[in-house]
Every structure is written in structure tokens, then in C-alpha cells.
Amino acid sequence: MATAPNETDIDDFLAGRGHETDSPGWDESYNKKQCPDCGGLHATEASTCSVCGWSPRD
Template structure:
């Protein structure tokens, strides 16, 4: 592991997330009657499909 260049680790991470189906599904957090972006914490109206602040969207 210690001999692997860091760039290979990045590619490996991407490979893992591309496979996708076993990773945890990320959804909006709930804050009162609003949806909260788990990335940046911005609040959005019910039914929002992506964060207008950081461009995150539920997977």
C-alpha cells in the first residue's frame, strides 16, 4: 500500500464509487419542513432535486 502513488488511490476511489450499488445512498437531510444539503448545509424547499449552492444532488 505504501508504495502506491497517491494518484492511483484517487483512481481506485473513483472506480469504487462508479460501481455504486453497494455504497450508501445519500439523501437530503431534513430540517423542519425543509431539505438540507448534506454537503454544505444549505436549506431548500421540499421537492428540490439539487443544491443550488454546491450543486450536490441526491444519489
């Protein structure tokens, strides 16, 4: 019987084939947060993009 691969095994597999495996996060532009999906700029205390609704996974 096979066992399910753990998350680290999957990340290693994907990283070895050129895929990003880091958790998505805010980009930075000057002194503001920038949404990686739509490029919207927000204050540093923003937790969700007010343009497209994106938020980083916790």
C-alpha cells in the same frame, strides 16, 4: 482466474470496517430539505442544491 466482487460484497466489506454504505440523501431541517454537503436549506421539491450543486444519486 479471479472474478470481480459484486457491489454487495464491497458494501459488506466497507460496512464491516465502519464506513457508511447507504446512498447519500437529503437531510431534513424543520419542513425543508438540507444539503448534506454544505448545509443549504431548500424547499421540499428541490432535486439539486442551489448552493453547491450536490444532488443525490438515483
